[in-house]
Amino acid sequence: MGTDSRAAKALLARARTLHLQTGNLLNWGRLRKKCPSTHSEEEFPDVLECTVSHAVEKINPDEREEMKVSAKLFIVGSNSSSSTRSAVDMACSVLGVTQLDSVIIASPPIEDGVNLSLEHLQPYWEELENLVQSKKIVAIGTSDLDKTQLEQLYQWAQVKPNSNQVNLASCCVMPPDLTAFAKQFDIQLLTHNDPKELLSEASFQEALQESIPDIQAQEWVPLWLLRYSVIVKSRGIIKSKGYILQAKRRGS
Numbered sequence: 001m002g003t004d005s006r007a008a009k010a011l012l013a014r015a016r017t018l019h020l021q022t023g024n025l026l027n028w029g030r031l032r033k034k035c036p037s038t039h040s041e042e043e044f045p046d047v048l049e050c051t052v053s054h055a056v057e058k059i060n061p062d063e064r065e066e067m068k069v070s071a072k073l074f075i076v077g078s079n080s081s082s083s084t085r086s087a088v089d090m091a092c093s094v095l096g097v098t099q100l101d102s103v104i105i106a107s108p109p110i111e112d113g114v115n116l117s118l119e120h121l122q123p124y125w126e127e128l129e130n131l132v133q134s135k136k137i138v139a140i141g142t143s144d145l146d147k148t149q150l151e152q153l154y155q156w157a158q159v160k161p162n163s164n165q166v167n168l169a170s171c172c173v174m175p176p177d178l179t180a181f182a183k184q185f186d187i188q189l190l191t192h193n194d195p196k197e198l199l200s201e202a203s204f205q206e207a208l209q210e211s212i213p214d215i216q217a218q219e220w221v222p223l224w225l226l227r228y229s230v231i232v233k234s235r236g237i238i239k240s241k242g243y244i245l246q247a248k249r250r251g252s
Contacts, residue, residue, distance in 0.1 A: 008212045015048035018220065020245040021094055023055025026238070057240050058096030059230060067239065069095060070102040071228040072143070072165075074198050075109060077221045081123035083246070087226045088131055090244050095228065103128065104141040104165060106194070116145075118152045129159040141165070143192065147177040154185060163188040199225050204247065222247045 012018070022028075059067055073087050084105070091100060105124055107116050121142075128140045141163030142150065150164055164182065166174060168191050182189045201221055209217040223246045230240040 009215050011045070011048050012212060012215055012220075015046060016249050017047040018245075018247040019047065019049050019051075019090070020243075020247075021049070021051040021056070022242040022244075023052040024057040024240040025055070025242050026240060027055040027057060028052070055242075056094070058094075059240075061096075064097060066233055068101050068231045068233050069097055069099075069228065070104075070231070071100055071226055072104045072106060072194075074106045074225045074227075075124065075223075076199055076204075076225055077109070077201050077223055081127040083224045084124050084127040085131060086246060087224050087244065088136055090246070091226055091228050092136065094242075094244060095230065095240075099135055100137050100228075102139045102141065102163070103131075103137050104143055104163065106143045106198075107145070116149060118149070118156060121149075121153060122156070125153065125157060129157065132159045139163070141188075141190075143194075147175065147181050150178065150187070151181055154187070160185070161187060163190055165190045165192045167192055167194065169193060199245075204245075219249050220247050221250055 059069070071088070071091050073084065075083060088100060088103060092098060105128065108120055108124055110116055110120055125140075128137065131137045132140060139162045140159060142153065142161050143165040144167060145153065145164050150161065154160055164178075164187055166178070166189055168174075174189060179189065181187070199222060204222040205217040205220060208220060209215065226244045228240075228242060228244070229238055231237065232239055
């Protein structure tokens, strides 16, 4: 095991929380191969930040109004709605902004054989509403809700969803009842091709084990994954895109 792996193992052995940031993926092709930056081995922080620092690209404040900053949040292994605020706060910090223009939340994880209900969505949506009211987010949306689920959320919510993503790979065309409801209440229907499970606990632990051999990867649980994009409004060009992930040690 090389020096970098030994240092990473020592840091991870003492940390309780792990933050991973890809930086701007569009910059990766222009980078020389470098290990993500972390704290020095002697510090042993409680929260371990692992960032591809040379790919990090904050938004120029003078250009902020020209950019649309959007995010999609995938809840992986947490039943805590506080994950929503944590993810949004980190995205704002990474991008150097005070507000995200749009946040879409993917359907939270539920047990096999259980249908997604309003009760599953409510705690996360309430936190999104709080973030809208505190001006951290402008608009909030959903993903993969059918007409009944979207209608129930719309009727209950104080801050209404302004969009709903539909995976056309699973339905080929927009369901007519969903289309009619969205049109009636001015909800934008978008498409996506994300897999049903973008990141699982098992796949995260496998990747962690491959990156840092001889660690107890099963001790670590991914809580959420956020994907962001920065688009130049006038030209529709993607200026930046990346991922942020938070994981915690079991029992911490």
